[in-house]
Amino acid sequence: MNFFDWNYAIQLLPELFRAALNTISVTLLGFAIAIVLGLFLAIGRRSARIWISWPIGGVIEFIRSTPLLIQVYFLYYVLPNYGVSLTAMQVGVLGIGLHYACYLAEVYRSGLDAVPRGQWEAVTALNMSPSLAYRNIILPQALRPILPPVGNYLVAMLKDTPVLSAITVVEIMQQAKNIGSETFRYLEPITMVGVFFLVLSIVLAYLVRRVEARLEQK
C-alpha cells in the first residue's frame, strides 16, 4: 500500500483547483438565490391571503420533503422533454438554490415570528407601508437571531454540491473521481477534496461569525 505521494498530489492541484472554482461558484450563486428567494417565500407564506400562503406553503413542504438528487435529476433530464433545456451548471445553481431557499424560508419564518407583535403595531400606527416596514423595521430585527442557522445552511449547501455530479456538473468531487478512475489512485485526490471542504467550511463559518459580530456591535 502506497503512502501519500506528495509529488502526485501537487500535480493534481491545477485540475482540482479548476473544479473547485465550480464548487465555489455553484455554492455562492445558489446561496444568493436561496437567501433572496427564501425571504420572499417566507413572507408569502405569512400572507393573510390564503391563495398566496397555501400554495407557497405547499411548494416549501414538497421541496423540503424530497431529495435534492431527485430534484436536480428532474430539472436536468425531464424538463428538456418539455422544451426547457438548461446547462448542467445552470440546473445545479437553480436546483440547489431552490432547495435551500425552502429551508431558509423556514429559518426566516422563525426570525419573523420572533419579532414582537408590538413592532408590527408600531409600524401600522406610523402608517408605514408593508414593504417599508419589512425593510427598515422588521427584517433588521428578524435577521440578527437567524444568522447562525443561515450560516449552517451555507456550509451544508457547500457540502451538498457533490450531489450535482449526478447531472454532470464537474465540481471538485467529480473531478477527483475522474482522476481516480483514470489513474487508479484515489488516496491523493479524495484526501485533497476532503481537505478542501474542511478548509472552505471553516472559512465560511468564520465569515458568518464575523458578520454576526458586526451586527452585534450595531
Place this chain on the structure above:
Amino acid sequence: MTTSPVSNIQIAPSEILTGVSSAAISSPAIGKPMVSFRSVTKRYGDFTVLDGLELDVSAGEKVAIIGPSGSGKSTLLRVLMTLEGIDEGSILVEGESLTHMQGRNGKLVPTDAKHVRAVRGKIGMVFQGFNLFPHRTALQNVTEAPVHVLGVKPAEARDRAVQLLEMVGLGAKLDHYPSQLSGGQQQRVAIARALAMRPKVMLFDEVTSALDPELCGEVLNVIRRLGSEHKLTMLMVTHQMGFAREFADRVCFFYKGRIHEQGAPGQLFENPQEERTRSFLSAVREAN
C-alpha cells in the same frame, strides 16, 4: 400617584407640535365630530368586546376612557388605529370612514389600503409597551416615519425630531438606543415619535401601566403639557383616575363593550349615576 415635575422640559411653540394652527385642526370638523363610532361591534369568537358602541369625539376634545379590564377600552383605540378590524358598524375620522369609501359608481365599497392609509395618517398612538424600534436611536425612532412615509427631507425631519425630543425632556438622549433608556424615557420618545407624524388625534393606551410609579409622573407631565398647549384631540385609556379627572374634558366609563356612563370628570367621579360606575370607582379608590 406620583407626579414628580420634570424640570428640563421646554415649552415648544404650537407649530413644532402639529405643524398646523389650532384653527386648521378644528375648522374642518365644525359641526362634524373628529372621530365617530357608529354602532361599532367587535367580537373575538363568542366574546363581544365592543357592542354597538356609539361615541363622538369633537376636535380638540380630551376623552379619558376608564373601566374594568375586558370592557373594550383598549379595543376601542386599537380598532380606531386599524390594528384590528371591526365586525359591524363604522368608524369615521373627520367624516371619512375607515371601513368604507365611495366607489366609482357612487356606492359604498370596502376601503382599499390607500384609503385606509390616508385616513389612518390623521391618527397617532402611544402604546403601553412603548414599542420603540430597538435597533434605532431615540432620534432615528422619531425621524424614521416622517422621512419614509411623509417624505420629509432628512435634515428637516431631524430638526423637528430634535425639537420634539427636547420638548419631552430628552434633548440629551438623542443618540441613545431604547435599551439605554428608562421606561419613562422610552415612553416619552414614543410620544415624540407619534407626534412627529403630525396627527390630529392621539391615542394613549395605558401609557403608564408598564412604568414604575415614580416614572409615571414624567410621562403624564408630557401629556398634560400637550393637552394644555395644543389643540390635539386625545383619547386616553387609563387607570390613573387622578390624572383622568384633572386632564380630561369628558370621562367615559366602559362596561361590557359599551359606554355605561359618561360625563364631565367632576360629575362622573363625584356623582356617578350608575351602580356599576360607583362600584368600579370605589374598588379603584380602595386599591389606591
